[in-house]
Amino acid sequence: MKSYTVAELLHSETLLQEVTVKGWVRTFRANRFIALNDGSTIKNIQCVVDFENTNEDILKRIGTGAAVAIKGELIESQGKGQKVEVQVKDITILGDADPEEVSKTILQQKRHTLEKLREQAHLRTRTNTFSAVMRLRSSLSFAIHKYFNDNGFYYMHAPIITGSDAEGAGEMFRVTTLDPKNPPLNEEGNVDYTQDFFGKETNLTVSGQLEAETYAMSLGKVYTFGPTFRAENSNTSRHLAEFWMIEPEVAFMDLDGNMDLAEDFMKSVLSYVLEHNADDLAFLENRLIQEDKTKPQAERSEMTLTEKLRFVIDNNFKRVSYTEAIDILRNSKPNKKKKFKYIINEWGADLQSEHERFLVEKHFKCPVILFDYPANIKAFYMRLNEDEKTVRAMDILFPGIGEIVGGSQREERLDVLKEKMAALDIPEEELWWYLELRKYGTAVHSGFGLGFERLVMFATGMSNIRDVIPYPRTPQNAEF
Ligand code: 4AD
Ligand code: MG
Numbered sequence: 001m002k003s004y005t006v007a008e009l010l011h012s013e014t015l016l017q018e019v020t021v022k023g024w025v026r027t028f029r030a031n032r033f034i035a036l037n038d039g040s041t042i043k044n045i046q047c048v049v050d051f052e053n054t055n056e057d058i059l060k061r062i063g064t065g066a067a068v069a070i071k072g073e074l075i076e077s078q079g080k081g082q083k084v085e086v087q088v089k090d091i092t093i094l095g096d097a098d099p100e101e102v103s104k105t106i107l108q109q110k111r112h113t114l115e116k117l118r119e120q121a122h123l124r125t126r127t128n129t130f131s132a133v134m135r136l137r138s139s140l141s142f143a144i145h146k147y148f149n150d151n152g153f154y155y156m157h158a159p160i161i162t163g164s165d166a167e168g169a170g171e172m173f174r175v176t177t178l179d180p181k182n183p184p185l186n187e188e189g190n191v192d193y194t195q196d197f198f199g200k201e202t203n204l205t206v207s208g209q210l211e212a213e214t215y216a217m218s219l220g221k222v223y224t225f226g227p228t229f230r231a232e233n234s235n236t237s238r239h240l241a242e243f244w245m246i247e248p249e250v251a252f253m254d255l256d257g258n259m260d261l262a263e264d265f266m267k268s269v270l271s272y273v274l275e276h277n278a279d280d281l282a283f284l285e286n287r288l289i290q291e292d293k294t295k296p297q298a299e300r301s302e303m304t305l306t307e308k309l310r311f312v313i314d315n316n317f318k319r320v321s322y323t324e325a326i327d328i329l330r331n332s333k334p335n336k337k338k339k340f341k342y343i344i345n346e347w348g349a350d351l352q353s354e355h356e357r358f359l360v361e362k363h364f365k366c367p368v369i370l371f372d373y374p375a376n377i378k379a380f381y382m383r384l385n386e387d388e389k390t391v392r393a394m395d396i397l398f399p400g401i402g403e404i405v406g407g408s409q410r411e412e413r414l415d416v417l418k419e420k421m422a423a424l425d426i427p428e429e430e431l432w433w434y435l436e437l438r439k440y441g442t443a444v445h446s447g448f449g450l451g452f453e454r455l456v457m458f459a460t461g462m463s464n465i466r467d468v469i470p471y472p473r474t475p476q477n478a479e480f
Contacts, residue, residue, distance in 0.1 A: 001071055007040035009074055010084065016074040021045065021086065022094065024126060027109055028062045034088075036070065039125070042132050042283050046077065046085040058091060065097030065107040065126075114467055121471055121480055129287060132280035133460045133468055136273055140456060143272035144225060144246055147265055153221040153248060158208025160227065163200055164430055166210045168380050171232040172203035173241075204229035207449060208247050210381070210434050213410060216249035216445050217437050223248040225452075235475055237464045238353070238402065240453060242473040249447035255383075255392040255409040258446035259319060259369050262396060262405055266367075266450075267313045273459055274309055281306055288461045301400075305461045308399070312458075317367040317396065320359075323347065325370055328363055329355050350377045356395075356402040368397045380420050382408040394448070401458050407448020414438035 003020045004012075023038030023045075031051045035044040047070050051059060062068065071090040077083055097107070106112045106120045106127065117124040124130040148155065161175050177197040178184065186192040193201045208224035215222040224247045231241060248261065274281065285305040292300045303311060320328075329335055329344045329351075342352045351370075360368050373393040375384060382391035396405035411417045417438055421428060428435060456468040466472040471480045 005040035006036060006038045006043065006045045009045050009086065010041060010043055012074060012084070015076065015084070018071070019074050019086065020069060020071050021047075022067070022069045025062055025064055025066045025068060025097075027064060031059060034062060034068070034070075036068070036086075037126075037131075039131055042128055042135075042279050046079070046082050047072065047088050047091075048078075048085055049088045049091065054088075054091065058093065061093045061096055062091070063097055063099050063102065064109060065102045065105075066093060067095035067097075068092065069094055114464065118466055118472070125470075128283060130467075132283050133456070133462060134470065135280050136277050136284075136460050137456050137468060139273050139277050140269055140452075140459060141225070143269040143276075144452075146272070147268045148223045148248065151221070153223050154215070154219050156208075156212055156215045156219075156222045156224050158205065158211040158224045158226060158247075160205055161198075161202050162205045162211075163198070163202050164210060164434075165203070166205065166207040166379075168424060168426060169206070169232075171230045172206060173229050173231050175202045175204060206230055207245065209249065209447060209449065210431070212247050212249040212447065213445065214433070214437060216251045216447065217441070217443070220252075221248070221250045233475055237466075238454065238457075240465055240469060240472055240474060243465075243469070244452035246450040246452055247447060249445065251443055251445045253409075253446045254444055255371060255394060255446055258407055258409065258448060259317075259371070259394055262394075262407065262448050262450075263317045263369070266396070266405075266455075269455070270309050270459060271313050274306065274313070281309075284460050284462075308461075309459065312367055312398070315366050317369050318364045319369045319371065320364075322370055322373045322390065325351070325355075325359060328359065332358060332363070334358060348374050348376070353402040356397045357399075360397045360399050360402070365399075367399070370395050370397065378408070380424050380426055381410050381417070383411045384416055384420070392446075396448075398454075398458055400463075401454050403451075404454045404458065405448050405450045407446065409444065409446040412438060412442045412444055414442065 001018045001020045006021060006023060009019065009021060021036065023036040026035040026037050026044050028034050032049055034047040034049060036047050037044045069092040070086060070088055072086045072088045074084055075087050077085040102108055106117055106123055117127065117130065125134050145155065165172055184192040184195045205228055207228055208226060212222055212224050226244065227242055228245045229242050232239065288305055326344060326347050334340050335344050340354055344355065371394040372385060372390045375389060375391045378391050378393045382393050384391055392409035394407050395403050398404045411420065414435065417435065453465050453468050457465060460468060462468050466474065
């Protein structure tokens with residue numbers, strides 16, 4: 001008897017006489033109707049048990065959460081709500097789930113808060129919401145690889161353990177095998193890292209960019225897609241200590257090309273999920289509509305989830321210089337009425353998420369690319385403009401998310417880069433290899449980093465980043 005997934009059965013063009021399907025019982029109603037789910041789709045298949053001819057002991061063990069194997073016939077449904085169903089001929093309990101125990105978990109079929117689901121993250125993908133989110137996450141990953149592969153990029157694996165701080169922000173997790181209680185000390189009384197595993201100080205990477213640049217300067221068009229780590233103590237709904245980042249890097253491309261690439265890329269991957277994840281998106285869209293009903297009118301969203309995705313795909317991202325943005329913010333109502341937590345007084349101010357969201361959600365009402373930021377609020381590697389005050393940086397801001405992409409044209413001039421590093425106390429020895437790129441055939445090049453979880457948040461409408469990654473790592477939390 002051939003095995004089928006629930007998705008295959010639901011999409012089957014024909015009725016099937018002999019099928020096997022395995023999954024977990026969501027509900028068992030009236031000693032007769034099993035709603036079976038196996039993760040292949042958000043939908044359950046109804047399996048109808050002939051209870052008069054089924055062993056009493058087996059019937060008792062068909063409960064929410066149990067794993068079962070069902071043999072039967074795929075027939076046209078006798079009831080409403082589904083086109084087909086499985087007429088059960090034989091059922092085997094593969095794994096029991098004690099109802100008493102189940103009732104203490106989120107497997108119990110009732111509404112649970114997202115916080116509660118987070119505490120049982122090992123079970124939460126058995127719920128509709130989380131299975132939909134994680135299938136979308138998987139689909140988006142595939143769409144990303146597909147986009148780059150279709151466009152002539154090579155996938156590059158940047159190291160996870162590094163000896164440098166790519167962002168120069170000092171937010172790194174140290175990697176060491178030294179005994180924390182009794183580390184070897186050098187003559188000055190400091191920890192002697194020459195005796196550590198790598199013979200030097202090392203940390204988990206905050207970004208694969210610098211290594212990706214070396215590959216762009218030989219392979220031309222490359223991208224990374226891997227985990228990155230930041231020991232920043234930000235307990236917000238948009239920050240993780242471990243997150244996945246996509247970083248394309250392209251030789252001979254300037255900032256305008258970088259913006260074009262980023263925009264085309266974002267539109268392409270969102271189109272992909274609109275086309276391929278309709279069932280999951282419909283479920284999440286409805287979830288948001290229900291959630292919205294519990295909010296005051298002013299906080300309700302004007303667009304549905306799919307409308308939001310369509311909107312990003314169909315409209316040009318608005319490109320605005322930092323200087324223009326500061327003017328807009330300075331003259332904005334919330335600034336004048338002191339509604340912003342951080343009032344914008346002058347050029348040079350770093351933009352906070354409240355400002356970014358004002359620009360995107362209230363002022364432009366579309367995705368915005370801000371570019372040419374003041375040099376002193378951006379990383380050391382960004383290319384200095386002729387005005388010597390601003391750098392060729394860009395941030396992409398999305399509605400409901402704020403910053404989703406950060407990127408730049410890179411400083412390709414050896415002397416300018418060296419000056420910049422000296423000014424910021426970044427030792428040349430640490431990045432000697434990065435500097436050498438500027439010695440041997442240097443060239444204009446650019447790239448950006450997309451925070452994958454922020455993209456998943458946007459595509460699913462989830463409002464907390466902890467709910468779009470399987471096991472979130474945040475300050476004071478590394479359960480599972
Ligand atoms: O703006 P960031 O720090 O830029 C870089 O790391 C560059 N090296 C990228 C490049 O040019 N290749 O980070 C890029 C993106 C942010 O826009 C944001 O979406 C995401 O990474 N991000 C985070 N996502 C979740 N949790 C955090 N703590 C994040 N920090 C950054
Ligand atoms: Mg940034």
